[in-house]
Amino acid sequence: MHTILICDDERDIVAALKIVLEAEGYATLCAYNGREALELLSDAVQLVLLDVMMPELDGIATLSAIRERSNVPVIFLTAKGEDTDKILGLNLGADDYVTKPFNMVELLARVRSQIRRYTRLGGSVAREDVLTAGGLMLDDRSKSVTLDGEALSLTPTEYDILHLLMQNPGKVFRPDAIYRAVWHEEPYGAESTVAVHIRHLREKIEIDPAEPRLIKAVWGQGYKLEKEARQ
Amino acid sequence: MKKLYGSFAAKLVAVLLLCALAVVFGLSMVGVSALSRWDAFNGSLESVTQSAVENLAWNEYMYVWDQYQSGLDPQYISHDVNFRFTLIDPEGKQIYSDYHDEPALWHITQRMQPNYSVERNAAAEEYEAAMEYPAVTPPPIIASEAQIVVIDERTGERAEFQTDYELEQWRQARSMTMRGYVLAELTAGGKFAQRVEQVTALYRTRYALVAAAGLSFLMGVLLFIFLMAAAGHHGDAPVRESFVDRIPLDVFTLLAISAAGIALIVPMEMGLPGDIVGYTVFGLCLLAAALIALLYCMSFAVRVKCGTLWQNCLIARIFRRCRRTTHRLWELARDGLRALPLIRRWAVILGGVALVELFVMLASEGDCAGLLWFVNLVLGVPAMLWALIGFARLRAGAGAIAGGDLNYTVDTRYLRGELLEHAGDLNHIRDGLNAAVAERMKSQHFQSELITNVSHDIKTPLTNIISYVDLLEKEELQNDTARGYVEVLSRQSQRLKKLLDDLLEASKASTGVLPVSLERCELGVLLDQCVGEYGERLQSAGLNLVVSKPEEPVTILADGRHLWRVFDNLLSNVLKYAQPGTRVYLNLAREGGQAVLTFRNISREALNLNGEELLARFVRGDSARSTEGSGLGLAIAQSLTALQGGEMTLDVDGDLFKVTLRFEETK
Numbered sequence: 001m002h003t004i005l006i007c008d009d010e011r012d013i014v015a016a017l018k019i020v021l022e023a024e025g026y027a028t029l030c031a032y033n034g035r036e037a038l039e040l041l042s043d044a045v046q047l048v049l050l051d052v053m054m055p056e057l058d059g060i061a062t063l064s065a066i067r068e069r070s071n072v073p074v075i076f077l078t079a080k081g082e083d084t085d086k087i088l089g090l091n092l093g094a095d096d097y098v099t100k101p102f103n104m105v106e107l108l109a110r111v112r113s114q115i116r117r118y119t120r121l122g123g124s125v126a127r128e129d130v131l132t133a134g135g136l137m138l139d140d141r142s143k144s145v146t147l148d149g150e151a152l153s154l155t156p157t158e159y160d161i162l163h164l165l166m167q168n169p170g171k172v173f174r175p176d177a178i179y180r181a182v183w184h185e186e187p188y189g190a191e192s193t194v195a196v197h198i199r200h201l202r203e204k205i206e207i208d209p210a211e212p213r214l215i216k217a218v219w220g221q222g223y224k225l226e227k228e229a230r231q
Numbered sequence: 232m233k234k235l236y237g238s239f240a241a242k243l244v245a246v247l248l249l250c251a252l253a254v255v256f257g258l259s260m261v262g263v264s265a266l267s268r269w270d271a272f273n274g275s276l277e278s279v280t281q282s283a284v285e286n287l288a289w290n291e292y293m294y295v296w297d298q299y300q301s302g303l304d305p306q307y308i309s310h311d312v313n314f315r316f317t318l319i320d321p322e323g324k325q326i327y328s329d330y331h332d333e334p335a336l337w338h339i340t341q342r343m344q345p346n347y348s349v350e351r352n353a354a355a356e357e358y359e360a361a362m363e364y365p366a367v368t369p370p371p372i373i374a375s376e377a378q379i380v381v382i383d384e385r386t387g388e389r390a391e392f393q394t395d396y397e398l399e400q401w402r403q404a405r406s407m408t409m410r411g412y413v414l415a416e417l418t419a420g421g422k423f424a425q426r427v428e429q430v431t432a433l434y435r436t437r438y439a440l441v442a443a444a445g446l447s448f449l450m451g452v453l454l455f456i457f458l459m460a461a462a463g464h465h466g467d468a469p470v471r472e473s474f475v476d477r478i479p480l481d482v483f484t485l486l487a488i489s490a491a492g493i494a495l496i497v498p499m500e501m502g503l504p505g506d507i508v509g510y511t512v513f514g515l516c517l518l519a520a521a522l523i524a525l526l527y528c529m530s531f532a533v534r535v536k537c538g539t540l541w542q543n544c545l546i547a548r549i550f551r552r553c554r555r556t557t558h559r560l561w562e563l564a565r566d567g568l569r570a571l572p573l574i575r576r577w578a579v580i581l582g583g584v585a586l587v588e589l590f591v592m593l594a595s596e597g598d599c600a601g602l603l604w605f606v607n608l609v610l611g612v613p614a615m616l617w618a619l620i621g622f623a624r625l626r627a628g629a630g631a632i633a634g635g636d637l638n639y640t641v642d643t644r645y646l647r648g649e650l651l652e653h654a655g656d657l658n659h660i661r662d663g664l665n666a667a668v669a670e671r672m673k674s675q676h677f678q679s680e681l682i683t684n685v686s687h688d689i690k691t692p693l694t695n696i697i698s699y700v701d702l703l704e705k706e707e708l709q710n711d712t713a714r715g716y717v718e719v720l721s722r723q724s725q726r727l728k729k730l731l732d733d734l735l736e737a738s739k740a741s742t743g744v745l746p747v748s749l750e751r752c753e754l755g756v757l758l759d760q761c762v763g764e765y766g767e768r769l770q771s772a773g774l775n776l777v778v779s780k781p782e783e784p785v786t787i788l789a790d791g792r793h794l795w796r797v798f799d800n801l802l803s804n805v806l807k808y809a810q811p812g813t814r815v816y817l818n819l820a821r822e823g824g825q826a827v828l829t830f831r832n833i834s835r836e837a838l839n840l841n842g843e844e845l846l847a848r849f850v851r852g853d854s855a856r857s858t859e860g861s862g863l864g865l866a867i868a869q870s871l872t873a874l875q876g877g878e879m880t881l882d883v884d885g886d887l888f889k890v891t892l893r894f895e896e897t898k
Contacts, residue, residue, distance in 0.1 A: 100694040
């Protein structure tokens with residue numbers, strides 16, 4: 001049984017989250033501002049849901065205070081939805097973010113992902129032929145991919161593309177380059193095939209494929225695997 | 232003193248006193264001048280008496296001689312009681328004497344020539360005119376017909392000569408010696424006794440006289456100053472002019488001078504007798520003239536004090552009137568010209584100049600042609616250059632403002648008239664534009680801020696709604712109707728969320744507060760990515776996507792995320808509105824350095840709006856607005872395209888819906 005600390009000044013949202021999370025079998029602690037959250041924070045807490053805009057102590061300051069004490073995963077609940085806020089939160093040590101108004105299904109998926117990763121962190125073994133990024137682990141010997149410990153079923157093409165991207169995290173690959181590396185032939189106008197496969201790959205890996213956190217499209221240039229992805 | 236200034240009596244007294252002092256001064260000066268003529272301030276009484284007597288003695292001497300000449304016997308000759316004389320004939324024999332060696336105050340001895348009449352004939356006159364005087368030597372030539380007739384007045388003796396030399400000889404031979412004496416011990420009575428008495432009195436009071444003259448002069452000056460200072464004061468009132476002071480200065484001056492002149496000239500012309508009455512009359516006239524002068528001075532002082540000296544001058548008045556009239560005429564002409572429209576005004580001015588020049592030419596019979604040409608050149612060319620420079624400035628200013636340079640100020644230095652007005656108007660237009668632009672920026676910014684804040688505030692309750700609708704969906708609802716309602720709630724709340732996001736994005740994109748980082752972007756790659764994202768969805772919607780692009784890569788500078796958003800919006804539009812079973816064309820081409828992307832599809836619904844109307848915010852092709860979407864997609868796409876320096880146009884041709892994107896191609 002994992003404990004989640006919910007922190008939001010909007011009591012109705014906290015109540016809704018409490019219901020949903022408890023229905024999923026999590027224990028919850030509720031705080032209505034940053035100060036309360038810091039008081040309730042203990043080693044028993046495995047995840048913090050933190051609103052950004054709060055009275056007394058806002059989410060950003062609370063996050064800084066949390067990071068001084070613990071590296072418990074923190075998911076930001078942000079109403080702003082602006083890129084600068086997301087980036088600031090992630091840079092300050094948030095592990096993920098959900099934009100208000102959020103979808104409960106997505107939120108639960110992200111909560112599950114973070115808790116799994118946090119609780120199994122010690123279990124992973126560093127091996128040369130195992131590539132990791134975010135919660136992804138690609139074992140080239142067994143040709144298997146796991147996301148937060150759960151096995152993914154990928155087609156060979158999808159596997160090859162992911163392998164290519166994971167070997168060079170952060171590097172942008174043009175569609176024709178990916179095609180040549182995976183299909184071992186010239187694309188001759190078949191570059192859009194790559195895009196289709198990437199989309200499928202995203203649908204399998206990303207919680208919200210419309211807003212990918214791992215495999216990102218650099219529009220007009222190609223695709224890349226996010227280097228510092230925390231998922 | 233102030234009181235004295237205002238008192239008429241004090242002034243009257245002062246004037247009278249001044250008159251009296253003038254009399255005193257005049258008389259004492261007469262005495263002093265006589266005394267100084269007789270050297271009274273250096274010599275003794277005796278020498279002064281001698282000098283004073285001399286004139287009288289001479290008169291008496293000549294009086295005696297004239298009596299003798301008129302043929303009177305010497306013993307019957309009348310003379311002053313204190314005068315004596317002796318007559319001696321040419322041979323040296325004493326004819327008569329009543330002088331008996333008494334001590335003499337004054338005496339003289341002189342050879343006296345007889346009184347005679349002379350008559351010359353023409354030849355003699357001519358001869359005399361050529362002669363040198365005095366005729367002491369015999370002349371070299373004697374004209375035979377010359378004749379001089381001489382008659383002795385006393386004896387009646389007649390003589391005839393041919394030359395003046397002979398006449399001179401005759402005269403010398405008949406001249407007598409006469410001695411005159413004034414006795415030192417004067418008997419009372421007679422001129423000499425009286426004169427000596429007067430002189431002695433004068434001599435005794437000579438210093439008193441000088442003192443009187445000096446004192447009266449000094450007091451006169453002081454009184455004069457007082458009168459000048461007091462002039463114009465009447466009681467306690469401030470200085471004001473009397474009717475006399477209002478007479479124009481020049482007229483007044485003329486009047487004063489003529490009055491004084493009359494007072495001085497009239498007695499002289501009348502010939503006053505030399506006695507005491509005559510002198511008194513003359514003195515009074517002199518006094519009258521002095522009074523006129525004094526009044527004039529006082530009036531002058533008043534004018535100076537009132538500052539009306541020149542103002543009140545007739546000549547000044549006439550001059551002023553003339554100047555005012557010419558000024559008014561000039562203003563009239565100028566205002567008249569100004570009231571005319573530009574072209575007509577200059578037509579009048581140039582026509583006038585041409586007429587004057589024509590007149591000058593005709594009057595001078597063409598002699599002035601060269602000069603006129605030169606004047607026209609010297610005046611006309613700079614004037615035209617000046618106008619051209621002004622025009623060039625206006626042109627530059629208008630060009631700059633039209634080109635969007637709202638900091639440009641038209642230089643108004645040296646500009647005049649219409650050019651200046653024009654420059655001022657241009658600057659005003661610029662200011663107005665500046666204000667309008669600033670106002671617009673402000674209001675846009677405000678609008679964007681407002682939308683951001685409002686949508687943020689809406690998001691919190693919306694999050695609640697969505698969360699609880701989610702919870703409701705999870706509840707095991709027994710009622711099918713209720714489940715249907717929850718489904719509607721879920722759908723509509725999601726739609727509200729989408730609307731809110733679009734609204735926020737539209738406002739940011741249109742006001743330009745969105746950060747844009749331009750990078751090299753390959754449109755071919757982007758198209759492939761788009762096909763990857765949308766291909767399957769389009770296919771499942773029954774649409775056939777046809778993509779065409781050039782062989783070589785087409786690169787532009789754009790912000791990939793924004794550009795994707797544009798494509799995303801356009802393609803989702805196609806998904807929503809395209810007629811199933813038709814083809815959708817996505818074409819990339821190069822056109823004169825520009826990358827041109829076209830999206831073409833057949834609309835499912837009849838489009839009753841044109842391209843521009845479709846681009847307006849919250850406008851949708853279907854008037855019912857039943858389908859999902861905010862009506863902001865196209866507006867957002869256009870704003871984002873513009874943000875990246877591109878251009879998006881929309882064409883509707885029947886059911887053909889066509890979107891064109893244009894970007895500058897980069898190497």
